[in-house]
């Protein structure tokens with residue numbers, strides 16, 4: 001049967017709590033100048049006959065910090081001694097932001113020339129592949145299936161990519177696709193990807209298209225679609241036909257406009 005564990009809150013030792021001057025002297029000695037140690041802030045019990053006195057820090061480089069001086073007393077002894085002096089952040093201390101691992105800070109597009117990004121062994125976007133073949137035909141099949149590579153795209157990794165691509169610049173919602181004369185799926189420059197992804201995505205192979213060399217969805221599109229047709233516009237003559245005006249000269253002869 002489990003037993004309950006009680007934790008006892010240490011009582012503030014009276015002798016240690018009264019040793020404010022001793023603690024201040026220790027803080028000044030550590031700071032190097034009396035002006036760098038400000039007003040007494042608090043005393044807290046860290047254990048039996050173990051008390052920490054806090055003094056405001058007047059060093060401008062440590063705004064909001066405090067000098068923490070821990071004093072102690074041996075059992076049945078009356079003499080209080082200094083245990084340690086440290087600078088600690090107080091309520092208004094200026095602190096560095098909480099550290100975040102690089103893997104959580106990295107964003108798409110951060111990888112630059114020469115950078116190396118390690119993919120973790122348990123990256124859920126990848127799954128292991130187990131076999132390889134010497135026969136070129138088998139190799140081709142194996143390559144399509146992902147065999148021969150250490151790891152291949154997992155279902156999660158594939159679904160992530162599909163969601164990301166479809167919602168991004170390669171999808172159907174972007175303005176260039178909405179204004180396109182037809183969709184990529186009917187374009188001669190669209191090369192469907194192999195495998196499941198080919199049902200929805202292909203590579204654009206039109207050097208005049210903004211997405212040339214990129215993966216685009218079947219219902220993406222652009223104005224460089226292979227079957228886009230330019231309709232000739234013939235401007236109709238707007239002015240009505242009429243006879244040229246004639247002007248009579250002084251001797252009664254009619255003159256026409258040249």
Ligand code: SF4
Nearest residue numbers: 184187204206209222
């Ligand atoms: S040229 Fe335009 S319509 Fe054709 S595949 Fe490329 S992006 Fe799609």
